[in-house]
Amino acid sequence: MIKIGIVGGTGYTGVELLRLLATHPQAQIVAITSRKEDGLPVADMYPSLRGHLDIAFSSPDKAKLTECDVVFFATPHGVAMAQAPELLAAGVKVIDLAADFRLKDVNQFEKWYGIPHSCTDVLTEAVYGLPELNRAAIKTARVIGNPGCYPTTMQLGFYPLLKAGVIDAGNLIADCKSGVSGAGRKAEISLLFTEAGDNFKAYSVSGHRHHPETVEQLQYVTDDKIGLLFTPHLVPMIRGMHSTLYGRLNREISNEHLQALFVDAYKDEPFVDVMPFASHPETRSTRASNMLRLALHRPNNGNTVIVLVVQDNLVKGSAGQAVQCMNIMFDLDERTGLQHVAVLP
């Protein structure tokens, strides 16, 4: 059994980690920290866990995190980097679901997150936790920067096209739509049912933190300079993310060939489902599961290829991907504990 600690289990990525780990056959949750909720049984905050998890929040000073095999950080940005060095020194692996170890470019990190990076040495060795593109490095990593939700869809959607060099890297458009849980469990007016419900809007169109992360990673795939336009929108649904990706083809290529690029790229991937050409994947086909689904379109056989990508932002877009990384790091079958069928309807 893997001994697991969770820092910050009160938010949505935290409770989703708990949902997944509570039934993971190799996982033993030994500590969940929350300064504010010290002593409160986790199942009192989240009744969905009653009968599944018999543990209470403990304040960080009491939790013996250094006795864990791995510690997940489901915290605001900045927490993981403060605690990672001590854990690593004690031989504990670290998986951060926030952004502390996502961006290799420290300037970009500090620009977008507004705080100085306190352990750039750890950052140097940290591995970006996107298994499909980075599996080997994850296997031996001590520190994982778990990808953002939007970047997961953009990378897996553009990757086969950029790898094959068939689209113009400098002219990518990602029109992305996220359910409200992507914003976290925060008491903000704009996230109220009465504000976000029966409503649709774009936000942060002039700039969003997931842009530099995506560009940095996509740049590893191609020598051409990445130019990405990323437009996030808020959808009145709880979970789910849909990215509509536009790439300009730079050569003659058949639709069969395009489809083959994706089928080949992901044929051994347990959590990427390449649907038939011209399908319309629905977000709910991934609800509460770790599967990401995608499909290609090419209107009028023109020079633009459209990739439709869906996932559950809290699973493949966050907690599920983190557990997938853990499975790889601890030499388990990558699918362990992640075999949920999507909940539909």
Next chain:
Amino acid sequence: MIKIGIVGGTGYTGVELLRLLATHPQAQIVAITSRKEDGLPVADMYPSLRGHLDIAFSSPDKAKLTECDVVFFATPHGVAMAQAPELLAAGVKVIDLAADFRLKDVNQFEKWYGIPHSCTDVLTEAVYGLPELNRAAIKTARVIGNPGCYPTTMQLGFYPLLKAGVIDAGNLIADCKSGVSGAGRKAEISLLFTEAGDNFKAYSVSGHRHHPETVEQLQYVTDDKIGLLFTPHLVPMIRGMHSTLYGRLNREISNEHLQALFVDAYKDEPFVDVMPFASHPETRSTRASNMLRLALHRPNNGNTVIVLVVQDNLVKGSAGQAVQCMNIMFDLDERTGLQHVAVLP
């Protein structure tokens, strides 16, 4: 034109007042106060008002409320009673959408709202603003305590039955369901889209502030002691309230007679719609309108009569009712500015 001031225009009852008054042909909004948003154009906070309302929030000290004909308080409990005496002294009428002037029983007020009542003399003259039961008093009132949303449905639903003495006053059950806007525009976790959406629950089953208000008012209708069980629930919808009322018949009575009690009681009411016996009114049939609709049922012709009551909690349940009171107080046709057709779908 009636010169109108609004204290606290940033919440949902406030913006609903603005929606209604912006197109009211006799209303001129001359001041909207908000300490926090001083100087901010109202339409910047609520883009729905762009082009309809060209006024900015002003801090209370700058707003010349004493020059108004009437001031609405769309504020938390306790604000209206602090300012009412000065306004009344200046000849300004007051309509409070909160609870300061609803409960005649000061002990009940202080028990349920947790603050002492600071102007019990004003409370004494205040009129409970439910036009259907209290029109004459409203006409000459200087101060209105505008009813709560739940109490409006419970009173109008039980009134004809209690008046006629055909149900047991001591054994009333009101199983009520409200859209989320009833909780106001507050940054609270439990009101998030991700918490209240795709979910249903009861709340405050052991006691809710609208209980004493309803009991106090219903007691005016009958000499028998009112006994009321009131169970509020939260519905994943933005606007709308549905009350399912159960009364025990205490005598032989035909369904036609029951229906006639309601038809007679409300035949001249512009904002109460008695639907055919055994109808199922929908909340959306009142969305954004000031209409309250109700229908009677009597399963198996047994000894329980069920009254289904629907309204828009922000209109007939709050701001619309307040404007209806204003119309009465200023000798306008009661329907002025309140003739909206419900928005369906």
Next chain:
Amino acid sequence: MIKIGIVGGTGYTGVELLRLLATHPQAQIVAITSRKEDGLPVADMYPSLRGHLDIAFSSPDKAKLTECDVVFFATPHGVAMAQAPELLAAGVKVIDLAADFRLKDVNQFEKWYGIPHSCTDVLTEAVYGLPELNRAAIKTARVIGNPGCYPTTMQLGFYPLLKAGVIDAGNLIADCKSGVSGAGRKAEISLLFTEAGDNFKAYSVSGHRHHPETVEQLQYVTDDKIGLLFTPHLVPMIRGMHSTLYGRLNREISNEHLQALFVDAYKDEPFVDVMPFASHPETRSTRASNMLRLALHRPNNGNTVIVLVVQDNLVKGSAGQAVQCMNIMFDLDERTGLQHVAVLP
């Protein structure tokens, strides 16, 4: 492995059965019938099953249902009774998720479902599949009438009170609220997103098919005549059911005693969670899980006890309960394949 056939896998109870059985360690789905979809891979209709279920619908004449160990009917009323005799003769067990084997009173069946009952002998031996009240009979049953969704909540909520004789059996009120999936996957105007969304209404208040079923079963618990008022409502959510039950206490009893009645009744039940007194269970705390949760209230310590009951109408209210019955019938641990943590948020 249990060889399983499913008749009618295209509706919501069907796809929910598939979700649960696809990951059930002892289940092998060998046939799914659909006359209309013959040959269509199940995962083409429900992409959520892609990668989990590699089987196609087959027309009833081709499906070798008599070679199964058990056949589930997720069909409209009337189908199971037409096919059950042949299956039973072949030694196949039958679990009907519709109403063919729920009502022992054939007159009531024919009155409410409008069709004659074609195999009353099978009906005589059929067992009502509510494990908490009927486990021993289920263990040896050949035919199960799986309970309706509403009746499950009403029975489990009223049972401990009626058993102990502390409430008036003739005066039960059940004010129930269901998510839209309870109506099934039918192309009806009233179930459209644009009709059922942002809306709330009661329906079938004058009479609903789940009333006679509930009364028949509750009558087994007490010698007093059951009188039940049942008011169903439609909630704008996909899954979830909340029943608010009112019982009139007929004797002095402490709240501790009331709570103990429930704790004792369900202390060994894996899928009934008695929450602390005066809790407010949320439907989402059971979403996609087989757990039913309930809590007691007693406003003002008066003579009415309120039981709040929540479940996922498609799981404990239907497909999950059916699988629970199967586990019992095949001597498996009752929890096998049903250990999902509720999906929250």
Next chain:
Amino acid sequence: MIKIGIVGGTGYTGVELLRLLATHPQAQIVAITSRKEDGLPVADMYPSLRGHLDIAFSSPDKAKLTECDVVFFATPHGVAMAQAPELLAAGVKVIDLAADFRLKDVNQFEKWYGIPHSCTDVLTEAVYGLPELNRAAIKTARVIGNPGCYPTTMQLGFYPLLKAGVIDAGNLIADCKSGVSGAGRKAEISLLFTEAGDNFKAYSVSGHRHHPETVEQLQYVTDDKIGLLFTPHLVPMIRGMHSTLYGRLNREISNEHLQALFVDAYKDEPFVDVMPFASHPETRSTRASNMLRLALHRPNNGNTVIVLVVQDNLVKGSAGQAVQCMNIMFDLDERTGLQHVAVLP
């Protein structure tokens, strides 16, 4: 008073017309036809109209449409063209909310709608009813083809840019999102609450009927060949449409200049609201109102301009626009009966 007939008042564009016309000071609804609902009071189908509209559906043969001043067709495609000639001969004006008179190119019409066009002479004189671009022609028109919902947003969003020639006409992308009411009031599985709720997907990505209409109209604005990629998506909300438009700038231009193009284009328009640069308009800011709002963005001051456009698909996207056309045709103030403040929240 304008005497008005409505053909096909049972769908969503029909009931929205009724909502708007019921309070329009110059409108008198004299006939509503429905073969199926002959004799049924309109308010029995739509209780929201109780007290506002006292008229029944009548079968087409009984309705004296030729005595009207104007007849609106809120029908499936093909109905208006069958009846228009007779009405025009009788001196009645025709406004078709469907597609019969939208496309000047008959081949395109027949390709996309799958039926032959039966009155191409009427089509020749028909006027495309987008007041902002076509006001003079509407004023004298006898027949109006009322624009589709998506095309309204795409045209008003791209127009100032194409007119000024600052973007590449051959490389337009419109990523559009619509509430479910855009699909009409049809009993289809995919539109159920349980299918469309808590879900997001693209549809018709390979081709949609609103594409040729938009291209045809945009081509009138520029000599350059229009190339448009149009990707529609379905949003789990009832009303509302959000189009995210991408245009490639073909010259140096300041953001102030871009903004000025829009401000100038629409400065006299009562129903187009150009919001401040870099705003994020919300669909709900137009809910139930005839206002269309838009805002410009230019990420990183790069060579792509993004236009965010929102409207209520049933109002400015359909029935409201039709009434706006009627006002113009009958020399009324264009805003008559269309001054509703958007319903928020």
